[in-house]
Amino acid sequence: MTSVLNWFRRQSPAVLSPRWITLDLETSGLDPKRDRIVEIGAVAIHNGRVDLADHFQRLNTEGTGLSSANRVLHGVTAAEQRDGTPLTLALDDLLTWMRDAPLIGFHTTFDIGFLRAALMPHVGSKAAAQFGANYLDLAVIAPVVFPKMKARGLGEWTAALHLPIRKQHRAMADALATAHLLQRIFAAQPAAERSFEALKSLEAGRRWL
Numbered sequence: 263m264t265s266v267l268n269w270f271r272r273q274s275p276a277v278l279s280p281r282w283i284t285l286d287l288e289t290s291g292l293d294p295k296r297d298r299i300v301e302i303g304a305v306a307i308h309n310g311r312v313d314l315a316d317h318f319q320r321l322n323t324e325g326t327g328l329s330s331a332n333r334v335l336h337g338v339t340a341a342e343q344r345d346g347t348p349l350t351l352a353l354d355d356l357l358t359w360m361r362d363a364p365l366i367g368f369h370t371t372f373d374i375g376f377l378r379a380a381l382m383p384h385v386g387s388k389a390a391a392q393f394g395a396n397y398l399d400l401a402v403i404a405p406v407v408f409p410k411m412k413a414r415g416l417g418e419w420t421a422a423l424h425l426p427i428r429k430q431h432r433a434m435a436d437a438l439a440t441a442h443l444l445q446r447i448f449a450a451q452p453a454a455e456r457s458f459e460a461l462k463s464l465e466a467g468r469r470w471l
Contacts, residue, residue, distance in 0.1 A: 281316075282307040282458070283363045284444060286436035287373045288338070294379035298322065299349060300338060302356060303433025305441050306363065310448055310456065312441045318359045319434045321346035338432075353380060364396035364458055368416045368440050371399065398458065400443050402465045407450050419443055 285304040291297030299322050306316035321338065323346030347355070356377075367373050374394035381390040404419055405411070413422040420427060420439050423446050427439040448456050455461075 280309050281361075281363045282366055282444075283360055284366045284437050284440040285370075285373060286367065286433045286440060287376055288431065288433045288436075289376055292372075294376040297376075298324070299352075299376055299380055301433040302352060303435070303437040304356070304360075305434070305437050307366075307441055307444065310445070312438070312445065317434070317437075318356060320352035320355065322349045322352060323347055324349050349380060350384065353377070353384070364398070365394050366398045366400065366440060366444055368419075368436070368443070369399065369401045370394070370397045396458070398461050399465060400440060400447065402468050403447060403461055404443060406464055406468045407447050416440065416443070 283304050283306055285302070287299055287303075288301040289297050289299055301322065302318065302320045304318040306313045308316070321342055323343055365374070371394075374397060378390045378393050381393055400419075401416075404413070408423075411419075411422050413419040416436060416439055419425070420443070423443065425439055425442040425446070427435055427442060447461070451460075455464075
């Protein structure tokens with residue numbers, strides 16, 4: 263986990279990269295203290311453009327296996343899980359790949375909570391709490407930008423905006439859907455309102471409503 267520790271040492275909340283990351287997790291449940299990460303999927307956005315060549319995907323090989331309900335929901339086979347990556351190594355790879363990019367998600371605090379819980383045994387609670395310090399939650403921002411739409415979940419937003427990703431409940435597919443949703447938000451906003459800071463202000467204002 264040496265590179266993980268190096269990642270935490272170099273973080274500077276004031277510095278934001280033109281490279282953003284949309285990320286999604288699939289998990290075995292809803293409680294980060296009891297359940298575990300099943301899959302991590304993420305894709306980079308460079309200056310507003312999705313870069314499919316710059317992506318990250320790992321399946322967690324650890325654990326006693328998923329329940330049948332989990333397998334139906336996520337579509338993860340036992341063979342895929344056997345060929346996966348130990349979570350410690352996956353986290354190390356993720357942080358190396360992310361570098362200083364801010365994190366974009368849909369219900370982002372859910373994913374951040376799981377990743378912080380997974381990092382805690384390796385870096386301690388104080389350092390783990392730094393992960394995800396710079397993030398946007400499109401579940402909060404999208405209803406502000408598109409107030410007439412009644413969509414709530416990511417799947418509903420995908421259908422309502424006719425986004426090109428249809429398959430749900432796999433991490434990479436949902437990360438791509440989130441990236442496309444972000445692009446639609448960009449397109450609906452004036453150029454001056456497409457910065458991370460402007461979208462964060464929009465999110466903060468919505469949370470007070």
